Amino acid sequence: MRLRVLNTVLMASVFSVGAANAADLIIYPEPMADYAADFVAPAVSGLNGKLELDLGYLTDPSSAVFRAAGSISAPVGDMFGLQGDLSVQSYEGDWSFGGAVHGFTRDPSSYLLGVTGGFVTSSESTLMAIGPEAELYLGQISLEAWAGWASIDYTDVLQPDLSGMFAIADLAYYATDDWRVSIGGSSILGENSLRLATEYQFAPEMGLGVSGEARWHDTGAVAAMVGLKGYIGEPGKSLIDRHRQDDPPNRALSLFSGASELIHDGAYCGEGEKYVLVDTDTYDCESISDIPK
Structure with a gap:
C-alpha cells in the first residue's frame, strides 16, 4: 500500500x-x-526619400545661390540599396541641373560601401564624376567619402576640357541623435574647398529639419547657405538613423557645391594666358609665350 x-x-x-x-x-x-545578438539590419530600412531647399550667398563674384534637391532610396533585398538624386541650382543667374545614382551595400551599425556616378550640367559646361563611395560609423561619429574620376566639357571651344581625380570627404559628429555637425572638404579638377555644416531635425515625427553650411574656396570666394529638409519615410526616426538606415548624401549637390565656379565660370585666364596642366591633376594659367611649342 x-x-x-x-x-x-x-x-x-x-x-x-x-x-x-x-x-x-x-x-x-x-x-x-x-x-537579436547577431541580427543585421537591412541596407535600406524601406522605401524613403528627402527634399531639400537652400538659399545663400557667394562672394567673389557676388551672387545669390538657390538650390533644390530630392532623393529616393529603395532596398534591393536585405543586403543592397539603390538611390537616385536630382537637383537644380541657380548661380549668377545661370541655372544648372544635376543627378546621381548610388548602388551600395550597408550594415547600418558599422559601414556603407558602394559606387556612385553623378553629373551637373549648365549652359556653359557638363561635369561628370564616378567612383567608390564609403561611410564608416563609429558611435556618434561618421566618416563619409566619395572619390574617383571626373571630367568637365565646356561649350566654349576656347575653354579647354578637363579630366582627372576628385575627392569629397566629411567627418560628422552627432551631438544628439537629431543634431549633426560636420567638417569636410573637396577637391574637384583643381577646385578645392573647405566646408563646415550642421543639420538639426526639430520635428522627428514629421521628418522636418533645418541645415546650414559655410564653404571656403581656394579662389578666396566664400559661400553661406541655410536650408530646410523634409524626410519621407518612417515617422519618428532620429536624424542619425535616417542618415545610416535610409538615404546617403545627395551627390549632385556635392558636385555643384564643390565645383560651382568651375561649372559656371570655367578656368578663367587673363589675356595672353592659357589654362594648362601643371601637375597630375592641377591646372593653372600660364603665359602663352612660356608654354613650350
Whole structure:
C-alpha cells in the first residue's frame, strides 16, 4: 500500500514539473535581445526619400545661390540599396541641373560601401564624376567619402576640357541623435574647398529639419547657405538613423557645391594666358609665350 502511494506521488510530481516547464516555454519565451545578438539590419530600412531647399550667398563674384534637391532610396533585398538624386541650382543667374545614382551595400551599425556616378550640367559646361563611395560609423561619429574620376566639357571651344581625380570627404559628429555637425572638404579638377555644416531635425515625427553650411574656396570666394529638409519615410526616426538606415548624401549637390565656379565660370585666364596642366591633376594659367611649342 505504501509503495503504491509513493509511486502515485512520484508520477504526479513528474507530470507537474513537465507541465510547469511546458508552460514556461509557452508563457515565458526567450527575450528578443537573445535572438537579436547577431541580427543585421537591412541596407535600406524601406522605401524613403528627402527634399531639400537652400538659399545663400557667394562672394567673389557676388551672387545669390538657390538650390533644390530630392532623393529616393529603395532596398534591393536585405543586403543592397539603390538611390537616385536630382537637383537644380541657380548661380549668377545661370541655372544648372544635376543627378546621381548610388548602388551600395550597408550594415547600418558599422559601414556603407558602394559606387556612385553623378553629373551637373549648365549652359556653359557638363561635369561628370564616378567612383567608390564609403561611410564608416563609429558611435556618434561618421566618416563619409566619395572619390574617383571626373571630367568637365565646356561649350566654349576656347575653354579647354578637363579630366582627372576628385575627392569629397566629411567627418560628422552627432551631438544628439537629431543634431549633426560636420567638417569636410573637396577637391574637384583643381577646385578645392573647405566646408563646415550642421543639420538639426526639430520635428522627428514629421521628418522636418533645418541645415546650414559655410564653404571656403581656394579662389578666396566664400559661400553661406541655410536650408530646410523634409524626410519621407518612417515617422519618428532620429536624424542619425535616417542618415545610416535610409538615404546617403545627395551627390549632385556635392558636385555643384564643390565645383560651382568651375561649372559656371570655367578656368578663367587673363589675356595672353592659357589654362594648362601643371601637375597630375592641377591646372593653372600660364603665359602663352612660356608654354613650350
